[in-house]
Amino acid sequence: MSEAPRKRRRSWRRYALALILLLSGAAYLTLTNRQHLLPLIAEQDLIRFERWQRYTYASFGWQWPGTPDFSALDQRLSNAGVSLGAPVLVRVFKREFELEVWLKKGNRFERFETYPICKWSGRLGPKIRQGDRQAPEGFYTVDSKQLNPNSRWYRSFNLGFPNTHDRAHRRTGSFIMVHGGCSSIGCYAMTNDAMGEIWKIVTAALGGSQKRFQVQVYPFRLTDANLASRSDEPHAEFWQSLKPGHDLFEETGLPPKVSVCNKRYAFEPGTAGVFDGPQIETRCPARTAKVN
Numbered sequence: 001m002s003e004a005p006r007k008r009r010r011s012w013r014r015y016a017l018a019l020i021l022l023l024s025g026a027a028y029l030t031l032t033n034r035q036h037l038l039p040l041i042a043e044q045d046l047i048r049f050e051r052w053q054r055y056t057y058a059s060f061g062w063q064w065p066g067t068p069d070f071s072a073l074d075q076r077l078s079n080a081g082v083s084l085g086a087p088v089l090v091r092v093f094k095r096e097f098e099l100e101v102w103l104k105k106g107n108r109f110e111r112f113e114t115y116p117i118c119k120w121s122g123r124l125g126p127k128i129r130q131g132d133r134q135a136p137e138g139f140y141t142v143d144s145k146q147l148n149p150n151s152r153w154y155r156s157f158n159l160g161f162p163n164t165h166d167r168a169h170r171r172t173g174s175f176i177m178v179h180g181g182c183s184s185i186g187c188y189a190m191t192n193d194a195m196g197e198i199w200k201i202v203t204a205a206l207g208g209s210q211k212r213f214q215v216q217v218y219p220f221r222l223t224d225a226n227l228a229s230r231s232d233e234p235h236a237e238f239w240q241s242l243k244p245g246h247d248l249f250e251e252t253g254l255p256p257k258v259s260v261c262n263k264r265y266a267f268e269p270g271t272a273g274v275f276d277g278p279q280i281e282t283r284c285p286a287r288t289a290k291v292n
Helices: 003-032 035-040 043-060 070-080 164-168 192-206 224-229 236-252
Strands: 088-093 098-105 108-116 138-143 147-151 154-158 177-179 212-218 257-261 264-268
Touching: 070 108, 070 192, 088 192, 098 192, 108 192, 138 164, 138 192, 138 236, 147 177, 147 192, 154 192, 164 257, 177 192, 192 212, 212 236, 224 236, 236 264
Parallel strands: 088 212
Antiparallel strands: 088 098, 098 108, 138 212, 147 154, 154 177, 257 264
């Protein structure tokens, strides 16, 4: 077969795939606009479908809706009243496929940008063991030694799994990253363009006055309604234990002090004027998460 027919065949395949994507996207939007139908579909099936959509977008080189304008980073920083080099904090919400970057502005952190996550693997819930293909949940800190400019997946930073809490529960695994590309076995894949911008922000922060930054990884937005709707799930108590730290940050705009007391996450308010992500220690402060 000559090269021209091969090219035409590849083009038709791409068009067919695009049509399938558009039709399936329309079906998904129809379902999400009819909330009474969603309980009939398993949440994990919806997550798989969204992964497929995002992977297809990435394979065509399309930007997922809501993706920032990466060419206008300087202007966006200026509009937000912040600059490269400001201390940073990162939050991840698995179910929403979102990664937030917060930057210090004045005496607290404010949300600068929300980036679509291209892919994460596994189910909602913490990573338990090496090879379970789970993306972890919990509180982590990242310093300059955890940055990898020559990553297999463009650029990456290591979350530092297992942390003190993970080790207390004998959870195993290694090299859990936030990285470029759109492929994941336990990591959070951001696409190269998104990771390129995140890399600029976190390396500038760690190259300045910040020694380490905090990464808060949640299964979903920790609203009372979301937690209540999942109260019968196996990891409900673990998810509930993350909420005090989540709420402290929401209230104060400062990275909470995170420790592990009797194998449970424990939290104290962050210190004003201190913007490093505090290292997670084994100790029992006055304020402790109620459940494991």
